[in-house]
Amino acid sequence: MAQENKNGLEVIPRDSAKIKKIWMTALILLVVTAVEFLLAFTMERGMFLYIIFIVLTIVKAKYIMMEFMHLGDEVKPLFYSIIVPLIFLVWLIIALFREGADIFLMRW
Amino acid sequence: MSSTAIEIQSKRGVWGGGNEPLKASYGKLMMWFFLLSDIFTFTAFLITYGAIRVSYPAYGGEVADFVSSNEYWPIPEMIFDAIPFVHGGHFPLVFVGLMTFILILSSVTMVLAVEAGHRNDKKDVVKWMLWTLLGGITFLSCQAWEWSHFIHGTDEGSMLTYVNSMGNVVSETVYGANLLVNEYGPAPFAQLFFFITGFHGFHVTIGVFLLFLAFYQAAVGVYEERGHYEMIEKIGLYWHFVDLVWVFVFTFFYLI
Numbered sequence: 001m002a003q004e005n006k007n008g009l010e011v012i013p014r015d016s017a018k019i020k021k022i023w024m025t026a027l028i029l030l031v032v033t034a035v036e037f038l039l040a041f042t043m044e045r046g047m048f049l050y051i052i053f054i055v056l057t058i059v060k061a062k063y064i065m066m067e068f069m070h071l072g073d074e075v076k077p078l079f080y081s082i083i084v085p086l087i088f089l090v091w092l093i094i095a096l097f098r099e100g101a102d103i104f105l106m107r108w
Numbered sequence: 109m110s111s112t113a114i115e116i117q118s119k120r121g122v123w124g125g126g127n128e129p130l131k132a133s134y135g136k137l138m139m140w141f142f143l144l145s146d147i148f149t150f151t152a153f154l155i156t157y158g159a160i161r162v163s164y165p166a167y168g169g170e171v172a173d174f175v176s177s178n179e180y181w182p183i184p185e186m187i188f189d190a191i192p193f194v195h196g197g198h199f200p201l202v203f204v205g206l207m208t209f210i211l212i213l214s215s216v217t218m219v220l221a222v223e224a225g226h227r228n229d230k231k232d233v234v235k236w237m238l239w240t241l242l243g244g245i246t247f248l249s250c251q252a253w254e255w256s257h258f259i260h261g262t263d264e265g266s267m268l269t270y271v272n273s274m275g276n277v278v279s280e281t282v283y284g285a286n287l288l289v290n291e292y293g294p295a296p297f298a299q300l301f302f303f304i305t306g307f308h309g310f311h312v313t314i315g316v317f318l319l320f321l322a323f324y325q326a327a328v329g330v331y332e333e334r335g336h337y338e339m340i341e342k343i344g345l346y347w348h349f350v351d352l353v354w355v356f357v358f359t360f361f362y363l364i
Contacts, residue, residue, distance in 0.1 A: 009332055010228060011228050011229050012226075012227040012229070014232075025216075026215075026216040030209060030213075036359070036363060040200075041185075045171065045183070050364050053359050053364055057359040061356070064352045064355065068348045069345055069349070077130055078130040078137070078140070088148075092155050093158075097155075099159055100159035104163045104164070107163065
């Protein structure tokens with residue numbers, strides 16, 4: 001089945017298990033989005049719903065980064081040099097939300 | 109076997125630059141670090157959205173009774189409720205949900221193109237790149253409609269009291285949105301909408317250019333000549349990132 005083109009690059013036949021896994025990931029992403037969409041109209045708005053949304057979003061982000069961007073297949077030092085710096089965002093979230101809440105108190 | 113790729117056998121030692129600790133090519137590594145910096149940019153925008161939002165009062169009543177006002181922050185599902193070809197209908201988040209689906213699917217076709225690139229399968233790469241390109245252009249078109257609708261506004265508009273560009277306090281019916289005033293909520297609501305979805309749309313636009321470049325080069329055989337399809341992989345990383353950002357924009361701008 002393996003054919004060669006004029007430059008001698010060998011074309012490797014499709015691995016259906018790999019392709020099936022890609023479509024499975026796609027299905028998970030689409031189902032999670034559909035669930036978010038449903039929850040937006042069936043549950044009461046509030047902190048509990050927001051936390052569910054954020055958790056589901058992080059689940060989707062994990063699938064995109066690990067399965068689509070293959071970050072999980074990279075060596076550990078590369079993986080951590082991308083993931084660990086994100087810890088700075090925790091500070092930014094705390095600092096800016098504190099700031100926003102204080103502006104609210106001053107304004108109203 | 110490849111006849112064009114030249115394998116350089118390094119004779120240098122570990123401390124002479126001879127080892128490759130991250131086991132990734134220069135281009136891929138730099139793409140990852142660029143994306144890391146872009147993650148910071150986008151999260152800074154989204155956290156700013158959150159910070160400005162909590163600095164305004166929240167709407168207190170029932171969702172069904174929601175009326176737009178610049179006194180409190182709007183409920184997004186009551187604002188983004190239009191779809192093309194149906195005038196004045198109420199279809200909350202349907203259109204933006206569709207856009208999310210389109211972008212996720214174009215991400216899927218992209219990963220299939222990357223997978224085909226690993227197998228040096230030019231035909232499959234070209235096919236999946238074309239689908240991805242189509243998805244990207246469709247998403248951009250949807251966003252253009254979304255912006256146009258947001259700027260022009262609804263038939264009813266909103267009766268608002270605000271400070272106009274001349275510095276006077278005026279009370280009038282406002283239609284649509286600009287950077288000064290909008291019928292949906294406080295001025296920063298529209299400003300953040302334009303800024304965040306605009307910056308994302310700008311990324312998608314660049315992505316579409318890159319996708320076209322990769323599609324063209326794959327089709328004319330540049331990568332075949334080169335002996336590998338790594339460019340598809342690098343542009344793929346960028347395209348998945350665009351999808352990743354949209355997932356967060358969808359949650360924080362439209363759902364919450």
